[in-house]
Amino acid sequence: MTARISGGAPWNVVGTQGRALPAIHNRLAQRNLLPGEHLVDGGYTSVVEQDQVDRKHGITLVGPVRQKRTRQSRKGNVFDRDAFTIDWERQHVVCPQGKLSRQWTTPPAITPYVNVRFSKEDCGKCPVKSSCTRSERRALTFLPQQLYERQAAARAAQKTGEWKANYAMRASVESTVNxxxxxxxxxxxxxxxxxxxxVQHVLTAIAVNIERVNAELTAPVTERQPRTPTALQSFLDWQRIPRPSAWRTAGKT
Incomplete structure (x- = not known):
């Protein structure tokens, strides 16, 4: 399916956000109602979760991916992670000064990541060390290649107007929850x-739908109210000075 759904924290699922989303998708899969896209908030958009949902159900989670929050990413005069070149095949990183990393490890963790360190000798003699790190040597931590590339693509996409227009459809869900x-x-x-x-949840949802339909059908048709005159317009009227034709307020031009 290529359908799109939008959702927040579900009412009938007990547990944290991480446990709620798989339960929602499993129930949709049982009913053959899996969407192509699922618009969610930032609590559901970890790169690992996006990858798992894509692999298991073929669903694209659309939501804001957290931006980098390191000291280097907050300041423009230091080298952040994007200034380093990652060689995935040879498993080393090249710094902006052309030095190679000395350590490449992937410690066991729930969320996989790569830990890279440069040598103290190279960092100690580096002329731009103050713009890179405050410790003896620079260390980098990043996701494995597939997740790293997915994260970079998601961060780039959410800056585009197309992504923002697509995600704007989720605003109605927040008003409904409220x-x-x-x-x-x-x-x-x-x-x-x-x-x-x-049963309470279902009946309340039906009542809300009826209220909304009734409000839409019985809403009176009202004429557009004129704009309130500005202080300058009121002064001109008080001095009986004719307004330019572009100024229009309650029945006057």
Whole structure:
């Protein structure tokens, strides 16, 4: 399917965000309703999770990927990670001054990453060391190649107008969540047991839909209200000075 869905934290899934998303996708897969894209908030867009969802279900998670927050990325006069060249095949990194890294390790962790270190001798004699690191030698940490490239592509895409226009469709979900929380007290269940709470959620959602349809059908057609005169326009009227034709307010030109 090439459908697109948008969602926030689900009401009927108990657990953290990391456990909620796989449960949602598994239920959609059982009903043959998996979308091509899933618009989510920043809590669901880790690169590892994006890769897992893509591999398992073929779904593209669309959401803001966190930008770099290192000291180097916050200051423009120092070398951030993008200033280094990564040679994935030979497993070494070249610094802006042409020096090669001395260590390349992948320690065991839940989220895989590569840890690279340069030698103290090269960094100690470097003429631009103050623009690179405050320690004895520079160290870099980054994701493995496939995840690193996915992360870079996601960060570049979310700066484009096309991505922003696509993700803007999720704004209605936030307003819906706000209506449920503040208008109907959905943060707390009124009944005991998950089955009764689920019925409450479904009936509340039906009631909200009916309210919205009724408001749309019975909304009175009102004429557009004229703009409030500015201080200059009010002064001209008080002095009985004719306004230029471009100034229009309540029945006057």
């Amino acid at each position: 209506e449920f929380v503040n208008g109907h007290g959905m943060r707390q269940a009124r009944y005991r047991s998950q089955a009764k709470s689920h």
